[in-house]
Amino acid sequence: xxxxxxxxxxxxxxxxxxxxxxxxxxxxxxxxxxxxxxxxxxxxxxxxxxxxxxxxxxxxxxxxxxxxxxxxxxxxxxxxxxxxxxxxxxxxxxxxxxxxxxxxxxxxxxxxxxxxxxxxxxxxxxxxxxxxxxxxxxxxxxxxxxxxxxxxxxxxxxxxxxxxxxxxxxxxxxxxxxxxxxxxxxxxxxxxxxxxxxxxxxxxxxxxxxxxxxxxxxxxxxxxxxxxxxxxxxxxxxxxxxxxxxxxxxxxxxxxxxxxxxxxxxxxxxxxxxxxxxxxxxxxxxxxxxxxxxxxxxxxxxxxxxxxxxxxxxxxxxxxxxxxxxxxxxxxxxxxxxxxxxxxxxxxxxxxxxxxxxxxxxxxxxxxxxxxxxxxxxxxxxxxxxxxxxxxxxxxxxxxxxxxxxxxxxxxxxxxxxxxxxxxxxxxxxxxxxxxxxxxxxxxxxxxxxxxxxxxxxxxxxxxxxxxxxxxxxxxxxxxxxxxxxxxxxxxxxxxxxxxxxxxxxxxxxxxxxxxxxxxxxxxxxxxxxxxxxxxxxxxxxxxxxxxxxxxxxxxxxxxxxxxxxxxxxxxxxxxxxxxxxxxxxxxxxxxxxxxxxxxxxxxxxxxxxxxxxxxxxxxxxxxxxxxxxxxxxxxxxxxxxxxxxxxxxxxxxxxxxxxxxxxxxxxxxxxxxxxxxxxxxxxxxxxxxxxxxxxxxxxxxxxxxxxxxxxxxxxxxxxxxxxxxxxxxxxxxxxxxxxxxxxxxxxxxxxxxxxxxxxxxxxxxxxxxxxxxxxxxxxxxxxxxxxxxxxxxxxxxxxxxxxxxxxxxxxxxxxxxx
Amino acid sequence: xxxxxxxxxxxxxxxxxxxxxxxxxxxxxxxxxxxxxxxxxxxxxxxxxxxxxxxxxxxxxxxxxxxxxxxxxxxxxxxxxxxxxxxxxxxxxxxxxxxxxxxxxxxxxxxxxxxxxxxxxxxxxxxxxxxxxxxxxxxxxxxxxxxxxxxxxx
Numbered sequence: 009x010x011x012x013x014x015x016x017x018x019x020x021x022x023x024x025x026x027x028x029x030x031x032x033x034x035x036x037x038x039x040x041x042x043x044x045x046x047x048x049x050x051x052x053x054x055x056x057x058x059x060x061x062x063x064x065x066x067x068x069x070x071x072x073x074x075x076x077x078x079x080x081x082x083x084x085x086x087x088x089x090x091x092x093x094x095x096x097x098x099x100x101x102x103x104x105x106x107x108x109x110x111x112x113x114x115x116x117x118x119x120x121x122x123x124x125x126x127x128x129x130x131x132x133x134x135x136x137x138x139x140x141x142x143x144x145x146x147x148x149x150x151x152x153x154x155x156x157x158x159x160x161x162x163x164x165x166x167x168x169x170x171x172x173x174x175x176x177x178x179x180x181x182x183x184x185x186x187x188x189x190x191x192x193x194x195x196x197x198x199x200x201x202x203x204x205x206x207x208x209x210x211x212x213x214x215x216x217x218x219x220x221x222x223x224x225x226x227x228x229x230x231x232x233x234x235x236x237x238x239x240x241x242x243x244x245x246x247x248x249x250x251x252x253x254x255x256x257x258x259x260x261x262x263x264x265x266x267x268x269x270x271x272x273x274x275x276x277x278x279x280x281x282x283x284x285x286x287x288x289x290x291x292x293x294x295x296x297x298x299x300x301x302x303x304x305x306x307x308x309x310x311x312x313x314x315x316x317x318x319x320x321x322x323x324x325x326x327x328x329x330x331x332x333x334x335x336x337x338x339x340x341x342x343x344x345x346x347x348x349x350x351x352x353x354x355x356x357x358x359x360x361x362x363x364x365x366x367x368x369x370x371x372x373x374x375x376x377x378x379x380x381x382x383x384x385x386x387x388x389x390x391x392x393x394x395x396x397x398x399x400x401x402x403x404x405x406x407x408x409x410x411x412x413x414x415x416x417x418x419x420x421x422x423x424x425x426x427x428x429x430x431x432x433x434x435x436x437x438x439x440x441x442x443x444x445x446x447x448x449x450x451x452x453x454x455x456x457x458x459x460x461x462x463x464x465x466x467x468x469x470x471x472x473x474x475x476x477x478x479x480x481x482x483x484x485x486x487x488x489x490x491x492x493x494x495x496x497x498x499x500x501x502x503x504x505x506x507x508x509x510x511x512x513x514x515x516x517x518x519x520x521x522x523x524x525x526x527x528x529x530x531x532x533x534x535x536x537x538x539x540x541x542x543x544x545x546x547x548x549x550x551x552x553x554x555x556x557x558x559x560x561x562x563x564x565x566x567x568x569x570x571x572x573x574x575x576x577x578x579x580x581x582x583x584x585x586x587x588x589x590x591x592x593x594x595x596x597x598x599x600x601x602x603x604x605x606x607x608x609x610x611x612x613x614x615x616x617x618x619x620x621x622x623x624x625x626x627x628x629x630x631x632x633x634x635x636x637x638x639x640x641x642x643x644x645x646x647x648x649x650x651x652x653x654x655x656x657x658x659x660x661x662x663x664x665x666x667x668x669x670x671x672x673x674x675x676x677x678x679x680x681x682x683x684x685x686x687x688x689x690x691x692x693x694x695x696x697x698x699x700x701x702x703x704x705x706x707x708x709x710x711x712x713x714x715x716x717x718x719x720x721x722x723x724x725x726x727x728x729x730x731x732x733x734x735x736x737x738x739x740x741x742x743x744x745x746x747x748x749x750x751x752x753x754x755x756x757x758x759x760x761x762x763x764x765x766x767x768x769x770x771x772x773x774x775x776x777x778x779x780x781x782x783x784x785x786x787x788x789x790x791x792x793x794x795x796x797x798x799x800x801x802x803x804x805x806x807x808x809x810x811x812x813x814x815x816x817x818x819x820x821x822x823x824x825x826x827x
Numbered sequence: 828x829x830x831x832x833x834x835x836x837x838x839x840x841x842x843x844x845x846x847x848x849x850x851x852x853x854x855x856x857x858x859x860x861x862x863x864x865x866x867x868x869x870x871x872x873x874x875x876x877x878x879x880x881x882x883x884x885x886x887x888x889x890x891x892x893x894x895x896x897x898x899x900x901x902x903x904x905x906x907x908x909x910x911x912x913x914x915x916x917x918x919x920x921x922x923x924x925x926x927x928x929x930x931x932x933x934x935x936x937x938x939x940x941x942x943x944x945x946x947x948x949x950x951x952x953x954x955x956x957x958x959x960x961x962x963x964x965x966x967x968x969x970x971x972x973x974x975x976x977x978x979x980x981x
Contacts (some may be wrong), residue, residue, distance in 0.1 A: 106932055113931075149935055156841060156934065158856070178969045185938055192849045215965045225947035227849065250961065253951060261947040287952040294949050332954045335909065342953045345906050385905035392903075420874040425904055456873040 105149050112157070125154055136167045144171060145182040152182075152189055165190050165197040172204045177216065180208070184219045193229035202232050209239050214250055217243075221254040225261040233262040237269045244276040249285040256280065256291030263298050270299050274306055281316055286333055286340055289320070293346045300353050311354050314361050318368045321347050325372055336380040348372075348389040355397030362398040369394050373406055384414070384422055388429070395433050408433070408440040415447045420456055427451065427462035434469040445470050449479070452486045457493075464494060468501040476509040480519060488526045495530035499523050503535065513546040517553055521570070525560060528567025536569050540576055541685045551590040554581040558598065561606055566615050572623045575610060578603060579627025580681060583634040600635045604628065608645065618654050625649060625657060629664045633679045643668055787812035788819075828948035829907075830882060830897040831858065832914075832941070834930065837891050839863045842930050843937055847948035862895050876904050887911050891927050913955070914944055920959055939965070 108128055115121035128150060135147045148167055155161035168190060171183030191198045201223070208220035221243075224236060240262060243255035259277075263270045273295060280292040296313070299306040324339045324347075333340035351369075355362040372390045377383040387410055394407040414426035427448065434441045448470065451463035464486065471479045480502070487498050502523055510516035520539055524531065543553050557574040565571050578585060585598055610616055610624040625646070632642045646668070649661035667675050783790040787810060795803040810816050834843040841859060850858075865877060866886045877884040879897070885907040886895040894911045898904070915925075917940050922929040930937050943958045945951055952958050 109932055153934060156844065158841070177965075181939070181965070181969065182935065185935055185942075194849065194851065213968070215961075215968055218961075218965075222942050222946055226847070229849075254946060257946045257949055257951055260949060286954060287957065290950060290953055332956060335913075340953050341909065342906065342950050345903055349901070349903075381905055382909055385903055385909060388905055389903050420872075421876060421905065421908070424874045424876055455870075458874045458876060458878070461878075 104143070105146050105153070108150050109153060112153075125157070125159055129154060129159070133163060136163070144174075145176075145179045148182045148186050152186055155189060161190055165195065169197055169200045169204075172201050172208075177213075180216060180219060184223045187223055188226045192227050193232075198227065198229060199231070202235060205232070206236060206239065209236065209243065214248055217251055218254055221251070221258045225254075225258045228258075228261060228265065230265045233265045233269065237262050237266075237272055241272055241276055244273070244280065249283070249288050252280070252283070253285070253287035253291045256288065256295050260291075260295050260298050263295070263302065267302050270303055270306065274299060274309065278310075278313070281313060281320075286343055290343050290346055293317075293343070293350050297346070297350045297353060300350070307354070311358065311361050314351065314354055314364045317347055317351060317354075318365055321351075321368055321372065325375055335382045337377050338380075338382045338386060341382045341386050344372075344386050345389045348386070348393050352393040352396050355393070357398070359398050365393075365397070366400060366403060369399065370403055370406065373403075373410060378413075381419075381421075384417075388414075388425055391429060395429070395437075404437065405440070408437060412444050412447075415444055415451075420454070420459055423451060423454075424456075424459050424462055427459070427466050431462065431466050431469065434466065438470075438472075441466075442470060442472075445475065445479075449482045452482060457491055460491070461494060464490075464498055464501070468505060471505040471509060473509045473511075476505065476511060477515075480506070484519070484522055484526070487523065492530070495527045496532065499527050499531045499535075503531075503538070514549055514552065517543065517546065517549060517556075521556060521560065524567060524570040524573070525564070528570045531569050536572050539569075539573050543573075543577060544580075544682060544685050547684075550577075550581045551584045551587075553577060554585045555590050555596065558585055558603070558606070559596075561610070565610055565613055568617055568620050571610055571616065571620050575607065575620070575623040575627040578607065579623075579630035582627075582631045586635065600631075600638045601641075603631065603635075604638060604641055604645075607631075611645070611649075618656055621654070621657055622660060625660055625664075629667075630679045632668075633676050788816060828899050829902070829910075829945065830899065830948065832897075832945070833859060833862055833893075833895040835859075835863055835866075835893050835895070836927060837867070837893070839867060842892065842927065843934060843941075845938070845941055845945075847945075858897075862897070866893055866895055875908060883907075885911070889915055892930070910945075910950065914941065916955065917944060917958055920955070921962060 108124075111124050112121055115124055132147045132151050135143065144167070148164060148171060151161050151164040151167075155164075164186060168183050168186035171179045172187060174180060174183065187198070187201055191201070205220045205224055208216050211217050211220070221240075224232065224240075228236070237259075240255050240258050243251055244259065246252060246255070256277075259273045263273065277292055277295045277299060280288060281296075283289050283292065296310055300310050321344065324344055327339060330339055333343075335341050338344070351361075351365050355365055369390055373387065373394070376386050376390070378387055391407040391410050394403050399407075411426045411429055414422045415430075417423060417426075430441050430444070430448070445467075448463055448466050451459055452467060454460055454463065467479065467483065467486075471483075483498065483502050483505075487495065487502065490498055503520065506516050506519045510519070520535075520542070524535075524539075543550070546553075554577045557570075557577045560570060561574040561578075582603060584590075585603060586600060607624050607628050611621055611628075616624070628642055628645055632639050635642075643665075646661050646664045649657050650665055652658045652661060667678060671678075779791050779793040781789060781791045789809045789811065791807045791809075793805045793807070795805070806821070808819070808821075829847055831847060832843070832845040833841065835841050841863075844855070844859065846855060861879070862884065865879065865884070869877075869886075875885055875887055877886070882897045882899060883902065883904055884895060884897055885904050886893055887908060888894075894915070896907050896911055898907050918925045918930070918937060921936070921940055922933070940958070940962055943952065943961050952961075
């Protein structure tokens with residue numbers, strides 16, 4: 009406007025000032041200070057004084073002695089000049105602070121910034137050690153700035169305490185601010201300010217009182233609250249509404265910290281409801297809400313105030329425009345929302361109270377203008393209240409319709425909160441929400457991740473027997489394009505829905521296969537056993553299923569759950585696959601070589617996890633009984649893996665090899681088709697619920713194998729000896745190798761695999777087991793060790809070792825069970 | 828109840844932090860970092876609400892500053908947006924066409940205004956004029972003649 013901004017204010021040239029003011033048309037009529045100093049002096053034009061000030065000043069007052077000038081921008085006092093040699097900016101704390109901020113901001117690197125800050129902190133520390141100087145508040149302000157940048161500032165805590173005790177308001181102000189920023193109830197220094205707060209609460213000046221109240225409400229610890237609660241209660245009855253509203257919120261904090269003190273405030277809260285001042289009323293409503301939430305007696309007592317609250321709300325809704333509190337046409341929306349929330353708490357589970365507020369809620373719902381966010385905020389709160397209390401059905405319908413309107417709103421925020429609210433009532437008012445299903449499903453395609461999430465949850469809740477087909481279509485489309493963080497939730501939701509409402513088995517299997525192909529990586533682990541169990545149960549679709557899975561396997565072997573299920577099915581139903589004909593789907597000629605090729609690819613692929621490989625190997629093995637020509641090929645595959653690095657695979661391969669060589673007569677029986685698996689609930693093991701030794705969590709997951717096909721003979725008997733509990737025996741003791749208890753960590757297949765019996769059991773003996781050598785002859789040593797796993801179960805482990813150089817053959821173990 | 832209010836720039840520098848519950852410094856820093864990352868990663872024209880742990884996060888961008896409010900579950904999100912807007916209006920009235928620089932260089936004033944508007948995680952005063960008048964009178968209190976007399980020369 010007149011001169012350029014400069015940090016150095018030195019002289020005032022009033023003649024020039026006046027001329028320039030006139031030229032630029034600034035109104036230089038003085039805005040009077042209430043201190044009574046005289047107005048604009050007539051004798052401007054004395055030489056030797058220059059006033060420099062920034063361009064956005066728009067009003068100035070200068071004293072007649074020319075030793076004081078005050079400049080305003082808008083209603084804010086910006087600069088004050090004491091005399092031409094001194095300058096003091098009224099609105100900024102200090103030139104030093106602003107200089108420091110400027111210096112920090114101009115530092116180009118992090119290192120430079122740290123250097124500046126270290127220097128400044130050192131200076132501040134030195135200043136703190138000095139006794140009373142006028143710049144204390146500026147130093148503390150500097151420290152607080154440094155603290156906000158993230159640097160340590162704990163050495164300022166004592167200074168805060170000292171400044172709170174000062175008599176100067178400016179120092180108190182910054183001191184309390186520092187206390188709120190640097191001290192919290194966990195610091196010891198916070199106790200030291202309790203006394204200052206107590207004194208300031210009874211200060212003559214309301215602003216000092218307000219500082220104390222604000223600090224207490226911000227960081228008051230439980231002891232401080234107990235100390236000062238009576239004082240706060242006294243202030244609640246003061247005549248100054250400025251103090252009353254702050255005291256009310258302070259009381260809220262006290263009640264949150266020390267619940268018992270709530271009783272102290274109940275009478276005051278009750279009387280404050282008749283206040284006219286909105287600030288006090290708001291604080292009172294918050295206080296009453298807090299009291300009611302924490303104490304049922306208070307709730308009962310305040311239920312009687314429902315008519316008063318209804319009156320106040322009516323006043324707000326019906327009254328005309330009030331400039332003080334109006335926000336875009338709604339009168340004091342903050343207070344309205346708070347009252348509605350209190351009414352919700354009071355009307356919950358109470359017919360009488362709910363009746364009393366029915367009319368009011370209907371009025372608010374219909375009269376509030378919903379074009380702006382404020383109106384929608386009030387409507388939203390009204391809807392939440394209506395749905396939570398015992399409202400009459402007409403009102404409920406109105407509320408759900410409002411939510412429906414919200415769903416069609418262009419504003420994403422409104423749609424989001426509509427869906428959040430609908431989620432809450434979908435269980436109770438299912439039909440009402442169903443009407444809006446179309447819009448909700450459309451929201452699945454929204455760009456916004458938050459909206460998508462809400463839409464997904466709501467859609468899953470809305471699935472029912474009648475709309476399952478169309479909903480599933482939409483959900484599957486959503487799944488293929490959904491963001492990764494929602495995939496797992498969507499997949500498991502789809503599975504649940506499919507399980508509950510599947511119109512046909514075939515549709516169910518198709519759906520699951522579809523999910524596995526699109527989002528196979530994100531499904532949960534128990535999907536595989538669940539699906540396998542489902543497949544075995546639908547015996548008429550085995551042919552169809554195995555054909556589909558085979559085709560899926562040919563296209564893509566990267567989705568592990570899908571590959572695992574496919575391998576299992578091919579292993580089980582390979583004969584159906586090779587037969588070629590199938591009712592449900594077109595026939596494809598599949599040769600034995602094709603099938604074995606597919607399984608070999610899975611075995612060798614680097615994408616397959618060890619678990620998947622296990623599935624594939626077992627499937628290959630099972631096919632040896634179902635195919636006719638290529639048994640040799642299977643034998644060679646199996647024997648190759650006998651030297652695999654992966655211990656799990658190696659063990660399986662070695663055992664299958666043994667099955668080929670020595671136990672060929674058992675092979676057919678072992679690899680027979682699985683029986684229909686009974687669905688176990690999660691957490692139960694097959695057969696009995698044995699608590700002993702089930703340490704591995706994976707074992708605690710669904711183990712779909714009940715008693716699998718037990719191979720005839722000795723192994724079976726030994727298992728019976730242990731009562732069917734899944735204790736590790738040493739089947740490898742049959743092979744005469746030195747054996748140790750093998751903890752297998754892989755989730756083994758649900759098939760009739762010998763190793764399933766081992767699971768992943770790590771023996772943790774509760775009492776040290778005595779190891780007894782029971783046989784030692786010709787190089788064969790047998791030892792028995794016992795572990796008491798629980799009161800009911802005893803684990804006996806047989807270890808057989810061969811100390812000769814040659815293999816031991818015809819090793820037979822027989823065990824007899826005493827009656 | 829509101830749990831915290833954060834102001835940060837588009838580059839993630841914190842301009843104001845107000846905590847309404849007691850928390851250790853480490854937790855505060857962690858929350859600041861997570862909020863900054865979450866909010867700055869949001870594309871434009873998306874919904875202003877986020878779910879984070881058990882809190883709802885309501886954020887709004889005004890020019891170069893993000894205002895981020897963490898509220899508890901029962902709070903009304905739309906009203907939280909109004910609270911943010913009211914605070915911006917108060918700042919605007921006080922500083923006159925407020926910009927980020929005003930808040931940087933006069934951060935303690937921003938806190939004083941906030942302390943007249945919100946307290947203990949709740950709204951303290953619903954009328955703009957009363958808040959403005961309160962700030963003005965406390966500023967006046969700071970600048971009495973006695974204060975002038977005791978100020979040193981710079």
